[in-house]
Amino acid sequence: MTHLVVLQHLEREGPGRFGEEARRRGWAVTVCRPDLGEPIPRLDPDQALLVLGGPMGVGDIGSPSFPWLEAEVALLRECLARERPVVGLCLGAQLLAFAAGGQVVPLTVGEPPVRAYEVGWGLVDWTRPEGQELVLAGLGAGLPALHWHGDRIRLPAAATLLGSTPLCAEQMFRIGHHAHGLQFHVEVTDAAVEVWLEEDGDYVRQALGPDGVEQVRAGRARWGEEGERLGRRLINNLLDQVGALLGGDPLR
Incomplete structure (x- = not known):
């Protein structure tokens, strides 16, 4: 049986729609919480890795507050070296890029640079034709996320x-055909978004202003249905790739 191992770093940021779609295929889904002291797992040949988001960052590697980040990076480097399937979301994408030799820097705009935040709904434009990328099949020119x-x-x-x-x-990248990183969120359900807005509202207002929470809700009303439809297609495209790499599922 194909097995999806999930590294979760915060109670409110779970596997969401990734877990739903994996279980729909009959896959096993195991969630590991290193933030709660659970050890970083070693992967078996039938296991793929999903690394979720969180408020910590690459700059926190080595901090005593997040001692498990170094172990996650080591696991990601092992996945890259052995060409094990892995998907990173937000923080997970940043750790994946770092493990492969990339960097993570503060987002800025303008000259001189001013600190910026990307919060709320916006269109991700694909930089390669979907015909050249199996994971972009059926997604058209972009995805509201x-x-x-x-x-x-x-x-x-x-x-x-x-x-x-x-x-x-x-916003999205791949390393070989076994590792994919997404800076945006396709996994988050509507119910989870409300929890994020409640628990992380100060961050949203810092990014968008006093009415930031209302802006995010308005964006969900406008884009949420299409975002879920295309987001689930992207999730299933990625899971198709994972299944094919593990030998359990042929590419559809």
């Missing part, structure tokens, strides 16, 4: 850029 970050990935030489936004160029 939820963004929730203030950093930018500087991609390693081994990475291929797949998606961008005007504010942050590095």
Whole structure:
């Protein structure tokens, strides 16, 4: 049986729609919480890795507050070296890029540079034709997605850029055909978004202003249905790739 191992770093940021779609295929899904002291697992040949988001960052590697970050990077380097399937979301994408030799820097705009945050709904434009990328099949020119970050990935030489936004160029990438990073969120359910807004409202208002929470809700009303439809397609494209790499599922 194909097995998806999930590294979760915060109670509110779970596997969401990734877990739903993996279980729908009959896959096992195991969630590991290193933030709660659970050890970083070693992967078996039938296991793939999903690394979720969180408020910590690459700059926190080595901090006594997050002692498990170094172990996660070591696991990601092992996955890259052995060409094990891995998907990183937001923080997970940043750690994946870092493990491959990239950098993560504060997101800025303008000259001189001013600190910026990308929060709320916005369109991710694909940088490669879907005919050249199996994971972009059926997704057209882009995907409306939820963004929730203030950093930018500087991609390693081994990475291929797949998606961008005007504010942050590095939105989706792959390394080989076994590792994919998404700076945006396709996994988050509507119910989870409300929890994020309640628990992380100060961050949203810092990014968008006093009415930031209302802006995010308005964006969900406008883009949420299409975002879920295309987001689930992207999730299933990625899971198709994972299944094919593990030998359990043929590419559809």
